[in-house]
Amino acid sequence: MxxxxxxxxxxxxxxxxxxxxxxxxxxxxxxxxxxxxxxxxxxxxxxxxxxxxxxxxxxxxxxxxxxxxxxxxxxxxxxxxxxxxxxxxxxxxxxxxxxxxxxxxIVTIEDNLKMIADFGQLFNKRTEAQKWIDKINFGLEDFKRFLKDKNPEDSRQKVAYFIWANPYMVAARNTFINEMLKLNNFENIYDNHSKYEGRYPEVVVQKMRIQGDPDLVFLSSEPFPFTDEHAFELGRYTHHAKTVFVDGEMFSWYGSRLVKAFQYFKKLQETL
Structure with a gap:
């Protein structure tokens, strides 16, 4: 037993x-x-x-x-x-x-590695699990080096990460998405429990300037199909933000997907 x-x-x-x-x-x-x-x-x-x-x-x-x-x-x-x-x-x-x-x-990368190790034990796949843990750890360190070389002294860009429209909802604190934003040296303007209810709060986009005025507005590819119209509308409520359609799977999927996510984040950083 x-x-x-x-x-x-x-x-x-x-x-x-x-x-x-x-x-x-x-x-x-x-x-x-x-x-x-x-x-x-x-x-x-x-x-x-x-x-x-x-x-x-x-x-x-x-x-x-x-x-x-x-x-x-x-x-x-x-x-x-x-x-x-x-x-x-x-x-x-x-x-x-x-x-x-x-x-x-799963909220952190550490949680993710624990899940993989657990599955290795649970399903008698310890060798396979360790292989993926090693891949993720290697990719993580490689990405951190990439960021350090690319932006050694740059200030962090402020970002709002939208997951839904009608009503508009964002990723806030205690989410895996927020951890991925922090990994990329982004400052989530909605990373504040005292102001925003829940991990994926509804927000009043007309107040974006006073709530943090992001440099970047990310529109996730899932779970909501954002359009150019949404991008235009949200852009009106910031001073200078660049609106970017991002791959939601890379920001919100944990597990083995992280290995691909690190490569995606490199390309994203290059385009910003």
Whole structure:
């Protein structure tokens, strides 16, 4: 009997290595694939778009916020992989009646590395997990050197990172996106709990100048399809901000995606 503890402190006991996995988080589905667990994955969400062929080879069990419990039950999973931010406590509680639900909680790169190591233990893929941990650590140090060489004395640019419109919503404190902004030496003007409610608060864009007047306005490619009209509207409420469409997967997906994200961030820095 093996005892393991997930990232929200739940104890799990396994007599055998789980062989049938349902994943409720797109970035974690990609990680499981990269850990050589393709054959073990039996169910995914409709948002699990990487790797591409999964949508035709794996059972779709709904979304991240609305799952089809009966479809999951019929898959007879040994374990369900969820996330504190992506999946509600109510969903996790209901799914726990089917099988163990392993919940991750990722805000920092350290949290991400812990998740990968946990999966290595959980699925007996320690060698594969260590390979990805090493890749991420190498990429992180390489990116830090790149930034130091590129902007050794530059002041930090202020940024507003938008994830939604109607109403406008941004990424604030205690989010993985905010950690990626800080990694890039950006100062998030909404990184302040006392002023903004929640991790993804609604904001009044007409007040952007007095709330921080960003140098950069980032419009994420997901989960909302921003257009040039949105870029024009938001640009009106700053003094001089440059509006940039950014790849939301690179800023918000954790797991093995970070290796690609570091390369993306280099290209982004070159264009700013």
């Amino acid at each position: 093996k005892k393991l503890v997930d990232q929200i402190g739940n104890n799990h006991f396994f007599e055998n290595t789980p062989k049938r996995i349902v994943s409720l988080v797109p970035s974690q589905t990609e990680l499981l694939y990269d850990l050589d667990l393709e054959e073990s994955i039996v169910g995914i969400t409709k948002f699990c778009v990487h790797p591409f062929h999964f949508k035709s080879t794996k059972k779709i069990i709904g979304g991240t916020k609305k799952v089809h419990f009966e479809k999951i039950r019929l898959l007879q999973p040994d374990i369900i992989i969820a996330n504190k931010e992506e999946n509600t406590p109510e969903i996790v509680e209901e799914l726990s009646k089917i099988c163990p639900v392993w919940v991750t909680d």
